[in-house]
Amino acid sequence: xxxxxxxxxxxxxxxxxxxxxxxxxxxxxxxxxxxxxxxxxxxxxxxxxxxxxxxxxxxxxxxxxxxxxxxxxxxxxxxxxxxxxxxxxxxxxxxxxxxxxxxxxxxxxxxxxxxxxxxxxxxxxxxxxxxxxxxxxxxxxxxxxxxxxxxxxxxxxxxxxxxxxxxxxxxxxxxxxxxxxxxxxxxxxxxxxxxxxxxxxxxxxxxxxxxxxxxxxxxxxxxxxxxxxxxxxxxxxxxxxxxxxxxxxxxxxxxxxxxxxxxxxxxxxxxxxxxxxxxxxxxxxxxxxxxxxxxxxxxxx
Amino acid sequence: xxxxxxxxxxxxxxxxxxxxxxxxxxxxxxxxxxxxxxxxxxxxxxxxxxxxxxxxxxxxxxxxxxxxxxxxxxxxxxxxxxxxxxxxxxxxxxxxxxxxxxxxxxxxxxxxxxxxxxxxxxxxxxxxxxxxxxxxxxxxxxxxxxxxxxxxxxxxxxxxxxxxxxxxxxxxxxxxxxxxxxxxxxxxxxxxxxxxxxxxxxxxxxxxxxxxxxxxxxxxxxxx
Numbered sequence: 120x121x122x123x124x125x126x127x128x129x130x131x132x133x134x135x136x137x138x139x140x141x142x143x144x145x146x147x148x149x150x151x152x153x154x155x156x157x158x159x160x161x162x163x164x165x166x167x168x169x170x171x172x173x174x175x176x177x178x179x180x181x182x183x184x185x186x187x188x189x190x191x192x193x194x195x196x197x198x199x200x201x202x203x204x205x206x207x208x209x210x211x212x213x214x215x216x217x218x219x220x221x222x223x224x225x226x227x228x229x230x231x232x233x234x235x236x237x238x239x240x241x242x243x244x245x246x247x248x249x250x251x252x253x254x255x256x257x258x259x260x261x262x263x264x265x266x267x268x269x270x271x272x273x274x275x276x277x278x279x280x281x282x283x284x285x286x287x288x289x290x291x292x293x294x295x296x297x298x299x300x301x302x303x304x305x306x307x308x309x310x311x312x313x314x315x316x317x318x319x320x321x322x323x324x325x326x327x328x329x330x331x332x333x334x335x336x337x338x339x340x341x342x343x344x345x346x347x348x349x350x351x352x353x354x355x356x357x358x359x360x361x362x363x364x365x366x367x368x369x370x371x372x373x374x375x376x377x378x379x380x381x382x383x384x385x386x387x388x389x390x391x392x393x394x395x396x397x398x399x400x401x402x403x404x405x406x407x408x409x410x411x412x413x414x415x416x417x418x419x420x
Numbered sequence: 421x422x423x424x425x426x427x428x429x430x431x432x433x434x435x436x437x438x439x440x441x442x443x444x445x446x447x448x449x450x451x452x453x454x455x456x457x458x459x460x461x462x463x464x465x466x467x468x469x470x471x472x473x474x475x476x477x478x479x480x481x482x483x484x485x486x487x488x489x490x491x492x493x494x495x496x497x498x499x500x501x502x503x504x505x506x507x508x509x510x511x512x513x514x515x516x517x518x519x520x521x522x523x524x525x526x527x528x529x530x531x532x533x534x535x536x537x538x539x540x541x542x543x544x545x546x547x548x549x550x551x552x553x554x555x556x557x558x559x560x561x562x563x564x565x566x567x568x569x570x571x572x573x574x575x576x577x578x579x580x581x582x583x584x585x586x587x588x589x590x591x592x593x594x595x596x597x598x599x600x601x602x603x604x605x606x607x608x609x610x611x612x613x614x615x616x617x618x619x620x621x622x623x624x625x626x627x628x629x630x631x632x633x634x635x636x637x638x639x640x641x642x643x644x
Contacts, residue, residue: 140524142512329508332470333568334498335525336491417490420470 141326141343147319151348154311155355155400156362162304163363163393169297170392171383176290179283185257186279189218189249193273202247205271209251212266214258221248308352308400309407316348316411327419341412345405352404356397364393421446421576421607422467427476429462436462438475440637442630444576449602449625450609451618454632460611463632464580467609468500469493481575498526501569505581507561509553516540516549519567526572536571543567543597559590566597576607583614591617599625 189209193201202220209218221229226248227240251258260278267274320327330340367384385392421444428438436459444450444467452460465471466478469485478485480496488496509518520536523529540549543563548556556564562582569577579598583591595617602608602625612618621627631638 137525139513139517140510140521142510325508326510329510329521330525331494332497332502332508333522333525334494334572336494338491339525420465 137339137343138347140330141323141340141347143347147315147322148347148351150315150318151312151351151404152355152358154308154315155352155404156359158304158308158311159356159359159396159400160363160366162301162396163360163367165297165300165304166392166396167367167384169294169301170385170389172290172293172297174386176287176294179290180287185253187251187253187260188277188279189251189267190246190275190277191249191271191273192246192275195244197273198247201271201273202249205249205267205274208263208266208270209249212258212263214253214255215251216254217252219250219252221250305399305403309403312348312352312404313407313411316344316408317415319344319348320412320415327416331416331419337413337416340416341409344412345408348408349401349405353397353401356400360393360396364390421481423477423479424466424473425477425479427466427473427478429459429466429471430474431462435635437632437635437637440476442637444607444609446575446607447602447605448607449599449621449627451621451627451629452609452611452632453613453615453618453629456613458632459635460632461580463637464578464609464611467576467578468497468502498522498572499575501566501572501574501577503562503565503569503577503579503582505584507565509561509564511553514550514552515545515556515564518553519564519571521568522572528572539567539571544593558585559587559593562586562590562594563597566594570601570606574606576609577601579608579610581611581613583612583617588616592620595621 189205191198191201191205206218206220209215223240226245227236227238229248230238230240230245260276264276267276327340364385370384422442423444424440424442426438427440427442429436440463452463454460462471466473466485467480469480469488472478472486480488480493481499483492483496485493510521513521516536517524519540520529523531523536540546543566545560545563545567548560548564553561553564562585566579566582569579577598582594582598586594591614598608598610599621610617618627618629622629628639
């Protein structure tokens with residue numbers, strides 16, 4: 120670890136003489152800064168997407184896995200009796216923490232997106248819903264269904280599995296795609312910086328020839344290029360990351376607009392995650408430039 | 421210092437020379453002559469590891485060049501000062517910085533203090549020390565290249581047509597500098613077409629004149 124820190128310090132401190140020997144090339148400097156900046160900007164969004172979908176998957180998993188719904192469709196004269204019978208069955212079912220009939224207002228709120236807020240729910244043959252909260256390992260759905268079939272013929276148990284699982288799977292895939300995007304961005308950054316480094320090496324062919332002639336080792340010549348490109352990538356990525364974080368911060372909050380897209384952002388300590396991007400970009404640049412420089416130098420006498 | 425044992429070099433399937441055996445002993449002074457295209461520059465490049473022989477063995481300070489890694493070749497070049505006809509510099513650095521470059525790349529910058537100034541004076545470039553290489557004349561560039569070649573106090577000096585781009589007076593001045601270095605114990609090998617230069621040198625120092633012709637290296641008409 121000490122050795123690594125010393126090498127990192129050497130890299131940052133650099134060798135002013137070696138740096139002076141290699142003249143800066145404006146085009147490759149700008150290309151590296153721009154590439155690192157824009158890739159970091161995109162990486163912030165990919166990271167935000169990944170974290171947001173992760174939160175969504177966790178929430179859907181946790182919330183929906185612990186609840187289920189019982190729907191009772193019965194003639195008006197039997198509705199109360201079936202509701203009481205269902206509550207009794209549920210209260211005596213192991214794994215059920217609570218069972219609560221939804222009020223008329225709650226049912227109206229559920230239907231409001233489709234029928235509006237003034238739906239005369241009392242006059243319509245709408246099934247009664249019961250929210251079931253589970254505890255421990257939950258209840259046995261097969262056993263409960265059998266008991267309900269016998270005692271509450273109009274009851275249909277929905278344990279949410281049918282639509283929870285694809286939603287959670289979709290959210291998990293989005294999360295994986297977000298991380299894949301970050302990996303692709305890192306790869307693209309490496310490729311672009313490799314091209315820029317190769318252009319810089321080609322532009323400095325005479326410098327390299329002269330330095331080899333006077334006894335410079337490959338690692339010394341490569342070091343000047345590697346340090347320069349690493350610092351450029353670090354600077355560009357830092358700027359891109361800050362701009363990306365600022366853009367995310369400007370997105371409307373969930374409270375204002377609601378919905379999934381407005382939850383696309385960072386929460387709490389997750390705001391620290393993007394700070395990983397600049398050092399990561401610098402590491403990618405270090406590896407890419409070092410490989411490009413040493414590869415190019417090996418082709419020279 | 422540098423030894424060739426039955427060395428051959430081929431380029432693109434064509435053999436440039438073969439069966440070359442040669443020893444550059446410490447403190448010796450060699451001229452290498454021959455027609456254009458005979459392979460003089462190639463032979464010199466073999467001397468400092470810029471090319472690899474296609475057959476035979478080249479030994480640099482006792483090590484077989486064929487088995488040396490790139491770092492070892494770089495380190496051996498610190499013991500060999502090279503002067504080219506088209507001497508190349510880092511055009512964005514001053515003459516002083518260019519001359520000090522071998523010290524810089526070997527991490528011995530501190531040795532430049534004092535020595536560097538004396539060396540610049542020795543090659544007569546005090547007035548041009550702060551200039552950039554493109555601002556120098558042909559002769560000044562050759563002297564700067566010579567100063568760069570000797571700043572590490574190398575054991576061997578390899579000069580490829582060092583007087584090719586300069587007038588007679590400047591060529592004599594460069595030769596005098598090379599003879600001075602040889603008297604300090606340095607091994608010198610110079611590739612040249614200039615027979616007057618060779619005659620002048622022979623009158624001042626013990627030299628060995630080698631000739632590359634018809635793919636063979638000869639001395640006084642005898643194949644080496």
